[in-house]
Amino acid sequence: MKKKVFLLFFIALYLYTVFFTKAFAQTYGTTFISSGTRPEGMIAKDINADGRMDIVFNNSYSGLINFATDFRFNVLLGDGQGSFFLSGSYSYVPSPQSQLYNSVTHDVGLRDYNGDGLQDVVLNLYDSIGISYQNSNGTFGQVNTYYANRTTENFAIDELTGKILISHFQLSTYTPSYSLAEPSAAGFTITEIVTPEWRDDFVFYGSQIFARTPNGIIEQDFAGNVLTAYSLGNIASYTVSDGKLYAASSGSLYEFSLGQNTTPNISPLPSTAYDANDISVVDLDADGTKEFVFVSNSGITIADKSGNGTLFASQYSFVLPVHSLCIADYNGDGKQDIACPIANYFPAQSGINLLLSLSSTTSLTQLQNALPQVLVYPNPTTDVLYVSGISDKASLTVYDAKGSFIKKSVAVNSLNVSDLLPGVYTLLIEDKSKTLSKKFAKN
Numbered sequence: 518m519k520k521k522v523f524l525l526f527f528i529a530l531y532l533y534t535v536f537f538t539k540a541f542a543q544t545y546g547t548t549f550i551s552s553g554t555r556p557e558g559m560i561a562k563d564i565n566a567d568g569r570m571d572i573v574f575n576n577s578y579s580g581l582i583n584f585a586t587d588f589r590f591n592v593l594l595g596d597g598q599g600s601f602f603l604s605g606s607y608s609y610v611p612s613p614q615s616q617l618y619n620s621v622t623h624d625v626g627l628r629d630y631n632g633d634g635l636q637d638v639v640l641n642l643y644d645s646i647g648i649s650y651q652n653s654n655g656t657f658g659q660v661n662t663y664y665a666n667r668t669t670e671n672f673a674i675d676e677l678t679g680k681i682l683i684s685h686f687q688l689s690t691y692t693p694s695y696s697l698a699e700p701s702a703a704g705f706t707i708t709e710i711v712t713p714e715w716r717d718d719f720v721f722y723g724s725q726i727f728a729r730t731p732n733g734i735i736e737q738d739f740a741g742n743v744l745t746a747y748s749l750g751n752i753a754s755y756t757v758s759d760g761k762l763y764a765a766s767s768g769s770l771y772e773f774s775l776g777q778n779t780t781p782n783i784s785p786l787p788s789t790a791y792d793a794n795d796i797s798v799v800d801l802d803a804d805g806t807k808e809f810v811f812v813s814n815s816g817i818t819i820a821d822k823s824g825n826g827t828l829f830a831s832q833y834s835f836v837l838p839v840h841s842l843c844i845a846d847y848n849g850d851g852k853q854d855i856a857c858p859i860a861n862y863f864p865a866q867s868g869i870n871l872l873l874s875l876s877s878t879t880s881l882t883q884l885q886n887a888l889p890q891v892l893v894y895p896n897p898t899t900d901v902l903y904v905s906g907i908s909d910k911a912s913l914t915v916y917d918a919k920g921s922f923i924k925k926s927v928a929v930n931s932l933n934v935s936d937l938l939p940g941v942y943t944l945l946i947e948d949k950s951k952t953l954s955k956k957f958a959k960n
Contacts, residue, residue, distance in 0.1 A: 543802035543819075543852065545872035547833065550593070550601060554867055556858035558625035561843040564636045565655050565918050565941060569597040570845045573638055574858060574869065575625050590625060590638055590649070592657070594941060594956045599848035599873045602896050604941050604958045609640070609647060609660035626674045626681075630700055639681065641672050646681060646698055646705060654940030655918045655958075663705040665696050672698075673719035673726075680739065681705070682726065684717035695719075695728075697739060710741045722757040725775075729755065734762060736775070747773050749781070753791075758798035758807070765793040765811065770828065786811075787830035790818040794840045801844075801853045801874070812839040812857055817872065835859060835870060848873050893944060897958035900935040904946065911948035918942070934959055 555577040564571040572593040589608045593601040626639040631650055638657060640647035645662040646669070652658060668686035675681075681698040685691065693715045698705040716728040716735070725744075726737050733749040747762060749771055755764040762773040768791050772782040786793070790811035797810040801819065809828065811818040816839060820830035842857040852874040859868055891906040904913060913932050915923040918941050926932055932944075937959045946953045 544875045545833065545855070546875050548599070548871045548873065550869040550871060551867075555860045556867055556869060557840070557860055558641070559841060559843050559856065559858050559869070560625055560627050561845040561847075561856065562627045562636060564592065564627065564651070565594065566634070567918075567920075567943070569595045569849075570847050571595050572601060572843065572856060572869070573625055573627060575640065577860070590640060590657075590660075593869075595847055596954065596956060597849045599854070599871070602956060602958070604897070604956070605656055607638075607649060607657050607660070609642075609649075609662075624671045626672065628674055628676065628679060630679060639672070639674065641669050641683070644668050646672070646683065646707070648704065652940075653918075654938060656940060661704060663698065663707060665698070665707050666709045667691065669696075670717055671719070673721055675721050675726075677724075682719045682728075682739075683707075684715075684719065684728075687715050687717075695741075712741055718755075720755070720757055722775075725757075727755075727757055727762070734764060734773075745776055745778060747778055747781075754793045754796050754811075756796040756798060761798075763796060763798060763809070765790065765796055770809070784822060784828050787818050787820055787828055787832070789813065789815045789830065789832045789834075790820070793818075794838070795842050797842060797844050799844050799853055801855075803852050810842060810844065810855065812842045814838040817842070817855060817857065817870075833872060839870070847871065850874060891946060891953055891955070893955045893957055897960045898934060899960050900933065902932045902934050902944070902957060904930050904932070904944075907946060907948045911946060914945040914947070916943045916945065 556574045557577045559572060559574040561570055561572050563569060574591055576589045589606050591606045592604045594604045595601050624641040627636040629635060630637045630648060635651040637651050638649045642662060644667060645664050647660040647662045649657045649660045665683050670684045670686050672681050672683045679700045683696040683698060685694055692711055694709050694711045695716050696707050696709045698707045714730045716730055718729040720727040728735055728737060729752055734747040734755055735743050736745040737743050749764055749766055751766050753765045760775050762775060764771045765786060768786050770784045770786050790813055792813045793811040795812045798807050800807045809820045816832055816834040818830050818832045820828040822828055837859045839857045842855055844853050844855055847854040854874055855872040857870050859870055893902060893904055907930060909928055912925060912927045913929060914925040917923055939959055941956060941958050944955045944957055
């Protein structure tokens with residue numbers, strides 16, 4: 518009898534665990550990409566149309582005016598296996614006001630603005646919008662600036678129309694407003710729109726626009742007309758997903774149904790997410806249900822929501838605060854990975870933390886050992902490209918950014934590329950029935 522009761526107890530415990538406390542099972546291996554001073558804005562997208570996810574980020578103010586490290590945006594091209602290389606770092610000259618007030622670019626965006634099929638970089642400068650057009654060889658041109666009437670804070674791009682909403686810095690001497698930047702033949706036409714309250718942290722969701730205000734979140738149109746107001750003060754961060762609005766505030770996660778300003782569902786936040794700087798709702802482990810990802814001064818918290826409304830969480834701690842995140846499949850395994858910038862005035866402590874998904878049976882060390890230990894260097898290069906970790910039977914083939922064949926060499930571990938035009942190329946390495954591709958940049 519005792520054995521039967523004991524067995525029933527464990528069956529009940531198992532069922533409760535499965536059906537009511539679904540624990541997030543995905544594990545991650547953490548890598549660090551050095552980034553220079555204060556990486557702040559960051560966005561992930563396939564920049565060069567090779568089917569692999571890339572990253573663009575900026576370097577903000579270092580505390581001392583240093584044009585060698587500050588005021589730059591950077592392009593990291595991915596190899597589809599979780600590794601990246603810096604294909605280019607592009608400087609711009611900030612306005613005198615930007616230098617005076619120690620404030621430069623915070624946001625970065627990507628969109629094709631000249632219709633050539635290539636992603637262009639959009640920057641939020643101190644008092645302007647900056648845009649750099651991508652060249653056909655994978656490089657980027659100079660940053661063109663368009664004055665936005667006064668100090669800017671952040672922006673959001675409507676992918677359908679290319680319109681940009683720009684929030685302005687909140688000073689008591691300013692009238693509450695934001696600006697609408699519309700693409701034109703001259704670059705952008707910028708119009709300032711006065712509002713009754715401050716609006717910032719814009720989010721596009723389909724054709725809807727959301728903005729944070731002192732009293733909560735509003736849903737609006739491009740003209741600033743309020744469609745729905747969601748009342749909730751002191752919002753740390755928010756996001757919109759699957760017809761729901763989620764906001765972190767005062768230790769709780771609030772869930773609103775879109776278009777309805779009714780009493781929200783409330784769940785207690787994990788303690789490590791109380792000061793959440795950014796939220797994302799995404800199916801990380803490809804099991805058909807979505808998880809919450811919070812980044813905060815404590816690091817990254819991943820939580821799933823059980824049937825009883827409780828959030829079960831796991832945390833990845835970092836020494837420095839985390840302010841934003843980019844979620845995408847960086848290693849091509851069909852599961853979502855997490856990238857986030859770690860900003861500090863000192864380059865050695867600044868960088869991008871990359872959390873790559875691992876299987877439940879694979880450790881990070883095992884994964885690293887399983888990957889081909891092939892190095893391509895120097896990258897970028899001006900004349901000779903060296904390849905280590907290959908046999909004397911290997912062949913090296915170079916393709917341009919469009920996938921066109923350029924040259925091939927057999928039984929070599931170096932390749933003269935001095936005759937190539939500046940740009941980004943793919944090196945196909947074939948060695949003993951194994952194939953590996955690496956990207957490199959030619960200066």
